[in-house]
Amino acid sequence: MPAQQKGTVAADAAINEVRLVGRVSQQPEQRELPSGDTLWTFRVVVPRPASAGRAAVDALECAAWTARAQRSVASWQPDDVVEVSGAMRRRFFRAGGGAASRVEVEVSRGRLIRRAGSG
Numbered sequence: 001m002p003a004q005q006k007g008t009v010a011a012d013a014a015i016n017e018v019r020l021v022g023r024v025s026q027q028p029e030q031r032e033l034p035s036g037d038t039l040w041t042f043r044v045v046v047p048r049p050a051s052a053g054r055a056a057v058d059a060l061e062c063a064a065w066t067a068r069a070q071r072s073v074a075s076w077q078p079d080d081v082v083e084v085s086g087a088m089r090r091r092f093f094r095a096g097g098g099a100a101s102r103v104e105v106e107v108s109r110g111r112l113i114r115r116a117g118s119g
Helices: 067-073
Strands: 018-024 029-032 038-047 057-064 081-095 098-114
Touching (some): 038 067
Parallel strands (some): 057 098
Antiparallel strands (some): 018 038, 018 081
16 A cells, blocks of 8 residues: 555545535525536525634535435425535536636435424
């Protein structure tokens, strides 16, 4: 086995796994891409630990590409508390005549924890 260089991670130790539990900030939106693929996009708001002078929450972009994840997301409403799991992805696309990118959670599973207003 070759020696690891400083600052590198062994391939079997690397992992891209995300789990968020938070509030849906607005109605999830279904979009059809120029390729014909469909996806659902939404934002999950997650509180940060209290710290002076910093944002109190993080609003994280999420995308559901698979049928399984899309079925979960389709019924969510603003302020529902949900749990999503998946991986961080940097997606590249064309916008305004040029290349653009965004970082988002690619949701593989999602579940409703509590409906908005249900206490």
